[in-house]
Amino acid sequence: MGIETLTIGKALNLGLRRAMEDDAKVMLMGEDIGKLGGVFRITDGLQKDFGEDRVVDTPLAEAGILGTAVGLAMRGYRPVCEIQFDGFVFPAYNQIVTQVAKIHARSKGALRMPIVIRIPFGGGIGAVEHHSESPEAYFAHTPGLKVVAVSNPVDAYWGIQQAIAHPDPIVFLEPKRRYWEKAEVDTDATPDPLFRSRVVRGGDDVTVLAYGPMVKTALQAAEAAEEEGRSLEVVDLRTVSPLDLDPVYESVRRTGRCVVVHEAAVTLGLGAEIAARVTENCFHSLEAPVLRVGGYDTPYPPSKLEEEYLPDLDRVLDAVDRSLGF
Amino acid sequence: MGIETLTIGKALNLGLRRAMEDDAKVMLMGEDIGKLGGVFRITDGLQKDFGEDRVVDTPLAEAGILGTAVGLAMRGYRPVCEIQFDGFVFPAYNQIVTQVAKIHARSKGALRMPIVIRIPFGGGIGAVEHHSESPEAYFAHTPGLKVVAVSNPVDAYWGIQQAIAHPDPIVFLEPKRRYWEKAEVDTDATPDPLFRSRVVRGGDDVTVLAYGPMVKTALQAAEAAEEEGRSLEVVDLRTVSPLDLDPVYESVRRTGRCVVVHEAAVTLGLGAEIAARVTENCFHSLEAPVLRVGGYDTPYPPSKLEEEYLPDLDRVLDAVDRSLGF
Amino acid sequence: MTALRQATEVVDPVPGASSPHLPQQPDLIQLLTPEGERVEHPEYSLDISDDELRGLYRDLALVRRWDVEATALQRQGELGIWASLLGQEAAQIGAGRAMAVDDMAFPTYREHGVAWARGVDPLHVMSLFRGSDNGGWNPVERGFNLYTIVIGSQCLHATGYAMGVQRDGAESAVLAFLGDGATSQGEVNEAMIFAASFAAPVVFFCQNNQYAISVPIERQARVPLFQRAAGFGFPGVRVDGNDVLAVLAVTRAALAAAREGQGPTFIEAFTYRMGAHTTSDDPTRYRLASELEEWKLRDPIARLKAYLARTGIADHAFFDSVDAEGDELAARIRSGTLEMADPPATSMFDHVYAEQTPPLAAQRAEFVEYHASFEGGDH
Amino acid sequence: MTALRQATEVVDPVPGASSPHLPQQPDLIQLLTPEGERVEHPEYSLDISDDELRGLYRDLALVRRWDVEATALQRQGELGIWASLLGQEAAQIGAGRAMAVDDMAFPTYREHGVAWARGVDPLHVMSLFRGSDNGGWNPVERGFNLYTIVIGSQCLHATGYAMGVQRDGAESAVLAFLGDGATSQGEVNEAMIFAASFAAPVVFFCQNNQYAISVPIERQARVPLFQRAAGFGFPGVRVDGNDVLAVLAVTRAALAAAREGQGPTFIEAFTYRMGAHTTSDDPTRYRLASELEEWKLRDPIARLKAYLARTGIADHAFFDSVDAEGDELAARIRSGTLEMADPPATSMFDHVYAEQTPPLAAQRAEFVEYHASFEGGDH
Numbered sequence A, B: 001m002g003i004e005t006l007t008i009g010k011a012l013n014l015g016l017r018r019a020m021e022d023d024a025k026v027m028l029m030g031e032d033i034g035k036l037g038g039v040f041r042i043t044d045g046l047q048k049d050f051g052e053d054r055v056v057d058t059p060l061a062e063a064g065i066l067g068t069a070v071g072l073a074m075r076g077y078r079p080v081c082e083i084q085f086d087g088f089v090f091p092a093y094n095q096i097v098t099q100v101a102k103i104h105a106r107s108k109g110a111l112r113m114p115i116v117i118r119i120p121f122g123g124g125i126g127a128v129e130h131h132s133e134s135p136e137a138y139f140a141h142t143p144g145l146k147v148v149a150v151s152n153p154v155d156a157y158w159g160i161q162q163a164i165a166h167p168d169p170i171v172f173l174e175p176k177r178r179y180w181e182k183a184e185v186d187t188d189a190t191p192d193p194l195f196r197s198r199v200v201r202g203g204d205d206v207t208v209l210a211y212g213p214m215v216k217t218a219l220q221a222a223e224a225a226e227e228e229g230r231s232l233e234v235v236d237l238r239t240v241s242p243l244d245l246d247p248v249y250e251s252v253r254r255t256g257r258c259v260v261v262h263e264a265a266v267t268l269g270l271g272a273e274i275a276a277r278v279t280e281n282c283f284h285s286l287e288a289p290v291l292r293v294g295g296y297d298t299p300y301p302p303s304k305l306e307e308e309y310l311p312d313l314d315r316v317l318d319a320v321d322r323s324l325g326f
Numbered sequence C, D: 001m002t003a004l005r006q007a008t009e010v011v012d013p014v015p016g017a018s019s020p021h022l023p024q025q026p027d028l029i030q031l032l033t034p035e036g037e038r039v040e041h042p043e044y045s046l047d048i049s050d051d052e053l054r055g056l057y058r059d060l061a062l063v064r065r066w067d068v069e070a071t072a073l074q075r076q077g078e079l080g081i082w083a084s085l086l087g088q089e090a091a092q093i094g095a096g097r098a099m100a101v102d103d104m105a106f107p108t109y110r111e112h113g114v115a116w117a118r119g120v121d122p123l124h125v126m127s128l129f130r131g132s133d134n135g136g137w138n139p140v141e142r143g144f145n146l147y148t149i150v151i152g153s154q155c156l157h158a159t160g161y162a163m164g165v166q167r168d169g170a171e172s173a174v175l176a177f178l179g180d181g182a183t184s185q186g187e188v189n190e191a192m193i194f195a196a197s198f199a200a201p202v203v204f205f206c207q208n209n210q211y212a213i214s215v216p217i218e219r220q221a222r223v224p225l226f227q228r229a230a231g232f233g234f235p236g237v238r239v240d241g242n243d244v245l246a247v248l249a250v251t252r253a254a255l256a257a258a259r260e261g262q263g264p265t266f267i268e269a270f271t272y273r274m275g276a277h278t279t280s281d282d283p284t285r286y287r288l289a290s291e292l293e294e295w296k297l298r299d300p301i302a303r304l305k306a307y308l309a310r311t312g313i314a315d316h317a318f319f320d321s322v323d324a325e326g327d328e329l330a331a332r333i334r335s336g337t338l339e340m341a342d343p344p345a346t347s348m349f350d351h352v353y354a355e356q357t358p359p360l361a362a363q364r365a366e367f368v369e370y371h372a373s374f375e376g377g378d379h
C-alpha cells in the first residue's frame, strides 16, 4: 500500500484487515461489530468481507465474549474481542483475571491464550457515565496479562497486528478521543517492536512520561515549555505491562526529574509504579521526587467537568514547575 | 463482656453479633454463611440467633450478592457480604466497581452505600488455585471504595463493627491464615478509629510498613533484626484506602529508610503507591529509595511453592539490608 | 433426540410475515388493536375511566413531545447524547402508570416515559444527557432510581430492593426495566435467580424493541423472551408493548401479585425502537426502512387516539389542548436546558464519600489552590 | 394472575417422600432401577455388550477406590484437600464413556471419574490436590480440560471451544460439566445463551448432587434444573444420575445431536454427594444422616453389581479381579503421590507468559540470586 494518511481509527481498521488476511484463525468478536462496524466503526466493512463466522456479533454479555474467546483460543483461534467502552469491561473481569491471565501458567504452557482485548479507553468525548474510564492499572497489576496503549496511527496500524500475532493475552488500549487524529503510515515499513517505549521528543530538563491519549498532551506541554525556555524529554511508554523503563532511567539520569501523566486516578495508577521504579533505579540522580499528573481520586465526573478532571497542558506544566522548583 | 482471649475468627464472629444486636438493619449475606457458619465459621451461630432473613444463604453468585446488597442498602439495610475466598470476588467486580463505588457520587449523596464486603484474603494455607489472592490494590485504585485490612483480634472485633456502622462501602480484608491467632480483647475499651495507621513497634533504623497478615511477619523481622542490632519501626497500615501516611512520613523522616511488605504482586501493589507518596513527602530525608517486598509478578503459585512466593522474615530482612546498604 | 428438539419453539421468521420482528398473535396480550379497536382478553381486563384514558393519551403525547425536543436539543449541541423512546411510549407509560406510589422503579437509560409517570422533572433527565450530573433526583423519594447505564446491573438492585421490601413487611412492589439485549447479561439472569429463590416482589419489565443497538433479538434469544422466566420458576407473559391498555393491565396484575407475596413475574413488552439507538447511532447500517414503515402502522399513540376519537371519549379540543400543553412543555424543557448552570468543579470531590477522606480533601484543596493560581494569570 | 402461577411447577417437598431431594419419577430417565432391574424408556434405548457392561462396572469401582485412597492420603497430610466424587461415579463414568475420542470435556474440580474415562493419569489429578501444580496434563491432547475452580467459568470456555469446532467443520462435540450450585452463576447462564444463539455443539452436563457445599438446591432453583434450558431455547432432560446406563444413553444422544448440528442440550444428572463437599467440610452441620441413608439405597455401583450378578454377566471371579485391580491402582496412586517431587521454585516464573517479559526475567534472576545467597549461609 505504501504511504497513506490515516486516522488512528482507520489505521486500526486496516491493521485488523491485514491480520485477518494473514491468518485465517483470527476472529473478531464483540457487540455491534458486524453490520454496524462497531460504535466507532473500527471494524467497518470487515464482516462484509470476512463473513459472520470471523466477525461475530455476540449476545450482549462481556463475560460471554471473553469466556468463549478462551475456548476458541484453546481450539486454535486468535480471538480479538472488542469491548464497546472501557466502563463495560468489568462484567468480563472474572474471565480476564481468573482465566485469560492464568491459563498459560495453569497449564504449564500447554495452552496459549493469544487473545486481544481491544478497549477504546479514556475520556474527553463528552460522554455519559462509564464511557470515559481508564482501567489499565487493574490489568497491569494482573500477572499473565500484557497491556499496551497506542497513541498514534503508526503504532495503531502495526500494534494491532503485532498484538494479534503475539502468543500472550494483550489488553489493547485505544485512545478513543484521538481516533480521528491523522498521520502518515508507511505500510511497507518495518515496525518498532510492540513492547518498547519510545522517546518521542528529546529534552534535558525534565523527563515526561505518557501513553495513549496523554502523549499528545505531553507533547503540547513540551512545546509550550520550550517557549518558556524549558526543554522536556517526552517518552511514549507504549507498553503499560510489561513496562520498558530502561530508556526512561537513562533519560532521568540525565534530567534528574520525572513527571508521569495519565488519565486514570492517581492513586495506584501507573504513575505509582513508575515513580517507585524510577526512584529505585535513579535514586542518586533524582533532584526531585517523581511527580504524577493524573485523574483525581474520584469517579470520572459528568462531562461538563471532564476538562477539569483530565490532565491537560497546564497541569503538566504545573508539575514540571513543581519538579524544577523542588 | 470485659477482657477475653479471642482468635481473629472469633473476634469477627463476636463483632458481627454485636453489630447485629446494635442495629436491626444489619444483614449478613453470602454463600454457606447460615447453617454452616461459613467455610471459616466466622458467622457461626448467627443464623440460628438472628434468623434466615438477617443471615442469608444466597444462591451461588457473587454479582448477585453484591447487586442485591446495593438494592438492600437503598432500602435502608446495611448488608455485610461475605465473599467465600479472595479469588471469587471477581464475578462481583462489575457491581463493586461500577455500582457500589459510584452510587453515592452518582446520586450526589442522596443514596448511601453502607455495604461491607468481607474477604478472607492472602495465602499461606496450602490451598488450591484462587484461594490465596490479595486483591486489595484493585479496590484501592477505585474511587468510592474504602479498604481496610485487620491484623489482630482487637482490630477484628472493633473494626468489623466500625465498618458496619460506617456510611461508605468498605472492603474488609481478613487475614485468613491468621484467623486462629489469639490475643486479649477488651470489649469495654474505646477502640482506635478505623481509618488510622498505627505504629506497632518503635525503632530508629528503618520504617517497615505492612497490613493484614504481613504485620506479624514484619514484627518477626523486627525481632530478628534486633538481635543483629538493628532497630526497625513497624507500622500496621490498617487502612489501605484511604491511606493514613502522616505517621509514616514522621517515621521515615526519622529513619530515612522505608520498606513496604505485602503479599500482592509487587507491580502496582500498595507498595507502589506508598513508595510514590513517601518519596514525594520525605524526599530530602530519604537515604535510600523505598523498597518493596511483595509477591512476585506471577499468578499465585501451587501451594508447594507458596512459601517461596510469600514475603517472609528473611525477605523483609534482605530488603532492610539493601536499604541500609544503599 | 427429535422428541427433545420438539419441546422448544424457535423464533423463525413467521411464514408470510414480512418481518421477523412482528408480533406473533398466539402469545400476545392485547386490549387495543393497532387500528384502535378495544378487544377483550380472557385473563386480563381493564376497568378504566374516560378521564384515565385521556390521561394516558396525554402522557403518551407529552413524552413524545419531550423526546422530539430533546433530540432537537442534542442536534443543536445542547445535549451530549439522547436516547430516544420513540415508539416505546405505550410500554413505558403503561408500566409507569401501573405502579402505586410506594412502588419503586429501576430504569435503564431510556425510561423517560416512566420518569414522567413517576413525576420526575424532565430537566433532571436532561441534565444527565447534557453532562451536568447523573440525573440528580432523589431515587427513593421519587420511587424511581437513577438511570443505570451498565446494561442489566439495575435488575439486581431491584431484586435486592424487593428483598428489603419483604423484610420490611411492606405492601409494595418493585419494577425492574431492561431491554431485550440486557437479557443476555449474566447479572440479569442472576437477578431472576435471586428473585425466584427469595420470591421477591419484583417484576421484570423487558421492552423487547427488537434491537440492542444494531444487534437483532435473534442473536440474544432463539425463543420468545418471556419464556425465559419459566426456566427460573416464575411466570412470563408477552404483552403488546404498543398497547398502553394491555401494558397497564398486565403490569398492574404482576405488581399486585408481587405485593401479595406471589413472587416475580417477567413481562416482555413487544415493541419497536422507531428511532435510532441514540443520537450517535445510524440505523440505516443495519435495518431496512420497510421494517420501520410496518411498525408505524402499530404506532402506540395513533391507536389510542383513534380509539378515543371514534368512541368520542376525546374530541378535537382535547387533542388540541394536549398539543398546546406539549409545546409549553417543550419550551420549558428547552429553556430549562439552555439555562442549566454547569456544576461547580469542586463538586466532583464532594460526593465521592458520605464521609470525606483526608487524602481526597487534600486533593480538593490542591485543586482549589491550583485553579486560584490562574486568577493571578501566571500561565 | 393465578393462571400464570399455574404455569410453573415448584419444587416442594414431595408429599409422602421423606426427603425433598429424592428423584421425582415422572421426569426421570432411568434404564436401571436402584434394585438393579433393567427397565425400558420410550425415548432412550441402549445397545450395550456384556463386555462394555463389565467395563462400566470396572470404571465405577476403580474411581471409587481411587477416591477412597485420595481421601485417606488427604487425612494423612499428603494432599492439601480432596473433593470426593462418592455417589457421583455413575454420572461421571456414564458421561465420560459417552464421549468420542475427538470430543472435549470441560470439568469442574470434582470430575475424577471423567478424567479416568478420558485416560488422564490419576496422578495428574493428585498433583493438583497436593499443590504441586494445577493438574498439568495437556487438555487438548486428552480431550479433557484442566480442572476449573471458579464456579461455572468453564461453561463459557466449553461453548467457545464448541464454536471453534463449528468453524472447523469438525464432527465432534463438547461436554461442559457443572454443579447444581453453578447454575446460579451469571457466566453459566451466559454460556447457555451463547450456545443457543450460535447453536454450538455443546452439552451442559449438570450433576445435581443436591448441595452446593451446605446450600441445598432449593436455594438455587425453585423448579427442576433441567427446565432452565427450555427458557433459553434448547432441550433439557433429567436423568437418574446414579444409573450409569441411563446417563450413558442420554449423554450419547445429546452429543450425537450436537455433532449433527442440532445445538446444545442441558442434562441434569440427578444424584447425591454421599461424602462431604471436600475434606475440609463438615456436612453434619447442614444435613441429616437419614438423608444419606436413603441415598445409599440408590448407590450407583451396587445397582450395577446387582444387575451383573443376577443376570450372570459377571461372576465372583470378575468382581474379585476388579477389587484386586482397585488395590493395585490405590497402591500406585499412593506411592506415586508420596514420591511426587516438589516443583522447582523457579517454575513459577517460567509459565506466566509464552513469551517471557524482561521485568519478570529480571525478577526471576533476583530470586535465583537471593536464594543462592543462602547457600553461603549468611542469614
Ligand SMILES: Cc1ncc(C[n+]2csc(CCOP(=O)(O)OP(=O)(O)O)c2C)c(N)n1
Pocket (backbone or CB within 6 Å): A031, A060, A062, A084, A088, A091, C110, C149, C150, C151, C178, C179, C180, C181, C182, C183, C209, C211, C212, C213, C273, C277
Ligand atoms: C455492560 C454493558 N455493555 C455494553 C453497553 C453499551 N450499550 C449501551 S446500550 C446497548 C444496547 C442495549 O440493548 P437493549 O438491552 O436491547 O436496550 P435498548 O437500548 O434497546 O433499549 C449497549 C450494548 C453497556 N451500556 N453496558
Ligand SMILES: Cc1ncc(C[n+]2csc(CCOP(=O)(O)OP(=O)(O)O)c2C)c(N)n1
Pocket (backbone or CB within 6 Å): B031, B060, B062, B084, B088, B091, D110, D149, D150, D151, D178, D179, D180, D181, D182, D183, D209, D211, D212, D213, D273, D277
Ligand atoms: C465463583 C466461585 N464462588 C465460590 C466458590 C467456592 N465454592 C467452591 S465449590 C462451591 C459449591 C459448588 O456447588 P455445586 O456447583 O453444586 O458443585 P458441587 O461442589 O456440589 O459438585 C463453592 C461455593 C468458587 N469455587 N467459585
Ligand SMILES: [Mg+2]
Pocket (backbone or CB within 6 Å): C179, C180, C181, C207, C208, C209, C210, C211, C212, C213
Ligand atoms: Mg433493545
Ligand SMILES: [Mg+2]
Pocket (backbone or CB within 6 Å): D179, D180, D181, D207, D208, D209, D210, D211, D212, D213
Ligand atoms: Mg452440588
